[in-house]
Amino acid sequence: MSLATGRDATTFNPMTAPETEQTTFRESTLWSTPIRDLGLTIAGTRLEPVVTEFQRELAQVGFTRLAPRYYLSTEWGVPFETVAIAIPFYLAHAELEEMHAERAGHVEGQDREEILRYLRHEMGHVVNYAYRLYDEPEWEQLFGSMSEPYEDDYRPIPFSRKHVRHLPGWYAQKHPDEDWAETFAVLITPGMDWRTEYAARPVVLAKLEYCERTVASLLHRDPIVVDDELDEDVGEIRYSLAQFYRDLQPEMPRLGLNLDQMLRSIFPDRGVLLPPRRAADLIRSLEAELLGTVFRWTGHFPDRTRILVHHLATRATRLDLAYRESEETAVTVAVTTLVTSLAMNYVQSGTYFR
Numbered sequence: 244m245s246l247a248t249g250r251d252a253t254t255f256n257p258m259t260a261p262e263t264e265q266t267t268f269r270e271s272t273l274w275s276t277p278i279r280d281l282g283l284t285i286a287g288t289r290l291e292p293v294v295t296e297f298q299r300e301l302a303q304v305g306f307t308r309l310a311p312r313y314y315l316s317t318e319w320g321v322p323f324e325t326v327a328i329a330i331p332f333y334l335a336h337a338e339l340e341e342m343h344a345e346r347a348g349h350v351e352g353q354d355r356e357e358i359l360r361y362l363r364h365e366m367g368h369v370v371n372y373a374y375r376l377y378d379e380p381e382w383e384q385l386f387g388s389m390s391e392p393y394e395d396d397y398r399p400i401p402f403s404r405k406h407v408r409h410l411p412g413w414y415a416q417k418h419p420d421e422d423w424a425e426t427f428a429v430l431i432t433p434g435m436d437w438r439t440e441y442a443a444r445p446v447v448l449a450k451l452e453y454c455e456r457t458v459a460s461l462l463h464r465d466p467i468v469v470d471d472e473l474d475e476d477v478g479e480i481r482y483s484l485a486q487f488y489r490d491l492q493p494e495m496p497r498l499g500l501n502l503d504q505m506l507r508s509i510f511p512d513r514g515v516l517l518p519p520r521r522a523a524d525l526i527r528s529l530e531a532e533l534l535g536t537v538f539r540w541t542g543h544f545p546d547r548t549r550i551l552v553h554h555l556a557t558r559a560t561r562l563d564l565a566y567r568e569s570e571e572t573a574v575t576v577a578v579t580t581l582v583t584s585l586a587m588n589y590v591q592s593g594t595y596f597r
Contacts, residue, residue: 278332278480278487283315288335293355297362304431305462311369315477317487319351319361321368322474326466328365332477334358339484346488348534349545363431364410367424373466376457377420385450386426387419394418398590399542405446407437411539426450430458502581503558509577510564522564525571526556526578533582543586551582551595 273281285291294313301310309326316329333339334352344350352358376382377389399413406415406422407429415425429437430451441447473479480487510522530552534545555578566574585595 274485275483277483279478281477281484283332283335283477285313285315285330285335289337289355290330290335290358293358294362296355297359297366300359300363300431300433301366303433304458307462308464309370309373309461309466311366312471312473314473316473316475317480319365320474321365321372322472324372324468325470325472325474326369326373326468327471327473328362328369329474330358330361332480342484342488344531347491347545348530348549349538360410360428360432363428364414364424366431367427368420370427370458370461371420371423373468374461374464375467376423381453382423382457383419385453386422389420391419393420397542398593401541401587401590404444407441407447407451411535412542412544416542422450423454426454427458430454502555503562505581506555506559506562506564509574509581510559510566512565512567519565520568520571521559522566522574523556523559525566525574526552526559529575529578533579537583537586541583541586542590547589548582548586551585555582 285294311321312327314327314329315332315335318329318331320329321327322329331343331352333343333350340350340353352361371377377386383389394417397417399416401413403413403416406413407425409415409425409428409432415422426447429435437451438448441451482490506522530549533552534548537543537548538545589595
């Protein structure tokens with residue numbers, strides 16, 4: 244099996260060398276080294292067996308004429324009108340993944356099953372582009388026009404009865420192209436009984452049945468598009484890890500929110516408690532879990548949730564709020580509910596208060 248990785252696998256690779264203090268990313272010049280010179284590959288990493296497993300899934304579906312190219316890049320994706328699947332480079336090394344989680348607050352592909360979920364989704368794009376399904380009248384009738392604006396800041400309707408749910412954040416609602424990709428992913432997921440799962444949702448069921456018919460008709464057809472040109476292949480990225488994460492960090496704007504009264508209702512005590520349990524410390528400890536969970540169920544992006552959590556922690560510090568040990572479960576639920584409610588408001592209206 245040959246995997247497209249953008250670099251010669253025979254080149255010395257610090258990512259597969261024994262880890263010592265001299266070869267870690269945090270304490271070496273690798274932090275300022277161009278990403279293309281880090282020797283990152285799919286082969287020989289935890290990604291290789293996952294990609295192999297996915298290839299077996301595709302074979303079981305029956306794809307014999309369409310084989311995507313896999314490569315490392317800055318994020319998941321399939322360049323338009325290609326059959327190349329980009330996988331985030333940080334998933335090729337445990338330390339890079341840990342660093343990404345710290346700096347971005349969220350990792351898309353934390354384990355084998357989640358990586359497979361993303362691969363199934365991206366394969367939906369590959370099929371769409373390879374056979375130009377988006378030009379078919381029935382495709383457009385069911386999913387919409389590819390010419391619709393592609394908005395990063397989309398406003399999903401949680402638990403919509405018109406869309407499948409596969410990736411977090413109600414991603415099928417972002418654009419017709421994503422709706423198709425999510426529908427395809429559900430169709431090919433091993434063990435998924437989608438007819439039962441979506442039996443009470445006729446719009447979704449119609450999309451899945453169309454997807455099933457279409458895929459069956461394509462299995463023995465040569466693709467129209469076979470271009471596998473790479474976009475931001477890891478072997479060509481000139482900037483460093485430091486530059487990548489500096490550019491990735493969103494600005495921390497002033498939210499202009501007055502949440503003091505809400506915080507005081509959750510933490511009525513001040514720091515005079517002995518021993519004091521600082522409300523700000525608790526809020527910060529919840530950040531990692533909140534970023535992923537709030538995104539999954541509301542569609543509120545992790546970078547925005549991080550800004551919101553930082554704001555709450557800062558205000559809790561200024562107000563010197565505290566809580567008793569016996570109250571920890573209750574205040575944890577309260578903070579989670581507050582953040583989720585604010586997130587829902589933002590997703591639906593573009594503002595936290597309305």
